[in-house]
Amino acid sequence: MALDAAASLEEMLQLVVEQARELLSARRCEARLLVGHEVSETIAASSVSENGGPEIPRSRISATCVGWDGRELGTIEVFDKTTGEFSDVDAAVLVHLAQMASAAVERAQHYGRNG
Secondary structure, X not given: OOHHHOOOHXXXXXXXXXXXXXXXXXXXXXXXXXXXXXXXXEEEEEEEOOOOOOOOOOOEEEEEEEOOOOOEEEEEEEEEEOOOOOOHHHHHHHHHHHHHHHHHHHHHHXXXXXX
């Protein structure tokens, strides 16, 4: 996944949620990231499978996006695995995606490319 190829942080986050949903065989994925220093400076993205799933999720895993300085940048949540339950491997994959998203956000902020 080429996170640097995204033209903006919004596009990067959309790419992350789509990849997370597909990699983890989930029905839905949502993410929110803080892109500034104020809570109001957030971006959000979501991806829903064609069959959507139940309105009330049956299962959920999440990973926190953490900056280089340890501050929380946001979260990625994945809902309703299409077959079975989420595993430890699924959780590890989601953590890795959250780390990649965090690095991309901080790199964009460092170079002043906030979209």
